[in-house]
Amino acid sequence: xxxxxxxxxxxxxxxxxxxxxxxxxxxxxxxxxxxxxxxxxxxxxxxxxxxxxxxxxxxxxxxxxxxxxxxxxxxxxxxxxxxxxxxxxxxxxxxxxxxxxxxxxxxxxxxxxxxxxxxxxxxxxxxxxxxxxxxxxxxxxxxxxxxxxxxxxxxxxxxxxxxxxxxxxxxxxxxxxxxxxxxxxxxxxxxxxxxxxxxxxxxxxxxxxxxxxxxxxxxxxxxxxxxxxxxxxxxxxxxxx
Ligand SMILES: Nc1ncnc2c1ncn2[C@@H]1O[C@H](COP(=O)(O)OP(=O)(O)OP(=O)(O)O)[C@@H](O)[C@H]1O
Ligand SMILES: [Mg+2]
Numbered sequence: 001x002x003x004x005x006x007x008x009x010x011x012x013x014x015x016x017x018x019x020x021x022x023x024x025x026x027x028x029x030x031x032x033x034x035x036x037x038x039x040x041x042x043x044x045x046x047x048x049x050x051x052x053x054x055x056x057x058x059x060x061x062x063x064x065x066x067x068x069x070x071x072x073x074x075x076x077x078x079x080x081x082x083x084x085x086x087x088x089x090x091x092x093x094x095x096x097x098x099x100x101x102x103x104x105x106x107x108x109x110x111x112x113x114x115x116x117x118x119x120x121x122x123x124x125x126x127x128x129x130x131x132x133x134x135x136x137x138x139x140x141x142x143x144x145x146x147x148x149x150x151x152x153x154x155x156x157x158x159x160x161x162x163x164x165x166x167x168x169x170x171x172x173x174x175x176x177x178x179x180x181x182x183x184x185x186x187x188x189x190x191x192x193x194x195x196x197x198x199x200x201x202x203x204x205x206x207x208x209x210x211x212x213x214x215x216x217x218x219x220x221x222x223x224x225x226x227x228x229x230x231x232x233x234x235x236x237x238x239x240x241x
Contacts, residue, residue: 004067006031006155006187012061014051021047022211032185036202044211045191049157053085054078084153088160090140094133101132105147117146138169155187162194195235199223207232
């Protein structure tokens with residue numbers, strides 16, 4: 001049998017309470033792999049990440065982390081099992097300093113591990129004593145990512161990390177994700193509306209529409225299909241942007 005996928009979503013129907021958002025979604029993120037999840041606003045991308053993280057209700061189907069069924073674990077248990085989640089809303093404590101924000105991500109690791117975050121994002125080191133709420137949008141995103149990484153996830157779920165950021169910061173973040181994936185082998189599931197960046201970063205891509213998966217394949221091939229990108233995301237001209 002081949003190696004278990006890092007994250008496997010099997011025939012998942014999920015939503016919030018009685019509301020069903022996802023219908024029978026299947027996807028597989030290879031160990032050490034990079035998968036892009038794209039689709040228009042409101043199709044269920046965030047809901048899928050929340051279902052993986054235990055923050056949405058899975059009505060049917062199963063979520064596996066390296067082969068282990070985690071469908072019924074709490075979000076905290078999933079985090080301890082190796083799932084790292086960077087939510088779409090930047091998740092920082094505005095009244096705490098950068099360093100204090102980072103301390104909340106240590107999950108029992110020694111304080112010295114914070115150096116890893118500063119190595120990855122030198123800007124955070126320069127602003128370590130600033131309040132989280134004083135950071136720019138890009139810096140807040142870096143802080144959210146850095147704090148998640150301090151938990152040493154084996155699978156990283158990134159929900160639109162580039163949203164609202166200037167192009168130069170987007171490039172910096174994407175370069176950092178690339179270096180990180182190479183250096184640590186963390187598997188990455190990237191939700192991103194900036195389809196060009198998402199497809200360049202990833203090996204495989206899946207497209208969601210109204211809670212269903214409508215396309216799955218190599219990212220490099222999808223990047224060459226303006227017809228599909230126009231139909232599913234409405235961005236034919238931007239795939240190479
Ligand atoms: N807590 C909730 N309770 C009920 N419905 C919700 C909840 N959160 C999201 N929804 C609904 O689920 C659908 C999918 O939302 P979701 O946030 O997953 O979309 P998305 O693809 O991430 O969109 P975007 O690109 O705008 O972030 C939307 O119709 C949304 O209104
Ligand atoms: Mg979303």
